Amino acid sequence: MSEFQAPKGVPDYLPPESAEFVAVRDGLLNTARLAGYGDVELPIFEDTALFARGVGESTDVVSKEMYTFADRGERSVTLRPEGTAGVMRAVIEHGLDRGALPVKLCYAGPFFRYERPQAGRYRQLQQVGVEAIGVDDPALDAEVIAIADAGFRSLGLDGFRLEITSLGDDTCRPQYRELLQSFLFKLDLDDDTRRRAEINPLRVLDDKRPHVREMTAEAPVMLDHLSDVAKQHFETVLAHLDALGVPYVINPRMVRGLDYYTKTTFEFVHDGLGAQSGIGGGGRYDGLMRQLGGQDLSGIGFGLGVDRTVLALRAEGKTAGNPSRCDVFGVPLGEQSKLVLATVAARLRAAGVRVDLAYGDRGMKGAMRAADRSGARIALVAGDRDIEAGTIGVKDLATGAQVDIPADSVVAEVITRLA
Numbered sequence: 001m002s003e004f005q006a007p008k009g010v011p012d013y014l015p016p017e018s019a020e021f022v023a024v025r026d027g028l029l030n031t032a033r034l035a036g037y038g039d040v041e042l043p044i045f046e047d048t049a050l051f052a053r054g055v056g057e058s059t060d061v062v063s064k065e066m067y068t069f070a071d072r073g074e075r076s077v078t079l080r081p082e083g084t085a086g087v088m089r090a091v092i093e094h095g096l097d098r099g100a101l102p103v104k105l106c107y108a109g110p111f112f113r114y115e116r117p118q119a120g121r122y123r124q125l126q127q128v129g130v131e132a133i134g135v136d137d138p139a140l141d142a143e144v145i146a147i148a149d150a151g152f153r154s155l156g157l158d159g160f161r162l163e164i165t166s167l168g169d170d171t172c173r174p175q176y177r178e179l180l181q182s183f184l185f186k187l188d189l190d191d192d193t194r195r196r197a198e199i200n201p202l203r204v205l206d207d208k209r210p211h212v213r214e215m216t217a218e219a220p221v222m223l224d225h226l227s228d229v230a231k232q233h234f235e236t237v238l239a240h241l242d243a244l245g246v247p248y249v250i251n252p253r254m255v256r257g258l259d260y261y262t263k264t265t266f267e268f269v270h271d272g273l274g275a276q277s278g279i280g281g282g283g284r285y286d287g288l289m290r291q292l293g294g295q296d297l298s299g300i301g302f303g304l305g306v307d308r309t310v311l312a313l314r315a316e317g318k319t320a321g322n323p324s325r326c327d328v329f330g331v332p333l334g335e336q337s338k339l340v341l342a343t344v345a346a347r348l349r350a351a352g353v354r355v356d357l358a359y360g361d362r363g364m365k366g367a368m369r370a371a372d373r374s375g376a377r378i379a380l381v382a383g384d385r386d387i388e389a390g391t392i393g394v395k396d397l398a399t400g401a402q403v404d405i406p407a408d409s410v411v412a413e414v415i416t417r418l419a
């Protein structure tokens, strides 16, 4: 075993498999860009208080899973566990909320949660996210959801389902909370669970222990107690999803791990992944900006798990991306041919062709083995005698057929063959 290993629960992505990771990340992000979301690159670490206040003190994410440390100036900073709070901070700080609304932003990158590592659950996880801020329109909720759905499908993924619910708004949630609490307080709960019921009763509905599940099976659900406004909003979102042909199932018992959600809340679930089945999730967060000291503007967004989407594709027996490193592999067999093939490679790369060369004088056999391993379709083979004769051998690596081509037309020949 090597002396150093990656931190526990943190995946390395290496070629050729990393091509899948990149294709998934870029595919999901591009789908968002097609709907007018603009890229943001935000800090990996922020003021700890931002997450405590934004995500919620009572959540596992904040209370148990944050990578928090004091920097050399004795400020408490935290590696971002999620993206929404940081986006809101940046929108408020830079006054984007005073411009045209909605503000539509997207991002991709790593997030950090000190969770117990297992298949599909990492301590450094990668997400693609979008946030649409400042317009409380159910059509926008449907757009955000449809983008995620289209992003997954653009990768060829189809064994997932969209679960959706409404968590209500300021006018109906407090009453529902009391209703749920009075139901829960009548049950025979252990001290910890009772405390959870006091702080955030919804979380008790998320308890996975069978005896708690049984006790809460008949618990009241938010969906049956929505205000007229929240109900109308939810029904309009569903009507839009129907019109867009985005299939969904209503899950009135959905509980998300972050406290900021209001109204529309959703999750994409893939059954091929075992326990960590959530490949993406999101929802409205209409009180978050005010809570972080900004204006009272609404927002909606999602975070899609890139790592889990890669696993979901594999579970469906599908691949994304191109695992080959190059299209053309140069095999120079002498000093003069090295020089000539290097210039041919530079010209092909300038034309957008991926080219690698054999280095280190490994001889014909070793170089051809490297050419095969590279995934290239064509090898360019030349010894110094060929170069003197003004020719380069163009070899089709699938069939093995090789022809000599005049050196000055080899770039055109390769481009024609690859087209």
Ligand code: HAM
Binding pocket: 081, 082, 083, 084, 113, 115, 120, 121, 122, 123, 124, 125, 126, 127, 129, 130, 131, 257, 258, 278, 279, 280, 281, 282, 283, 285, 300, 301, 302, 303, 304, 305, 306, 307, 308
């Ligand atoms: P989240 O549900 O906590 O939401 O995370 C979004 C997705 O990130 C999950 O569905 C999952 O695919 C992936 N994920 C989360 N934790 C892990 C982990 N430990 N290992 C691997 N993948 C993981 C959010 O983070 C919200 N900020 C999403 C959002 C944006 N809501 C509104 N706007």
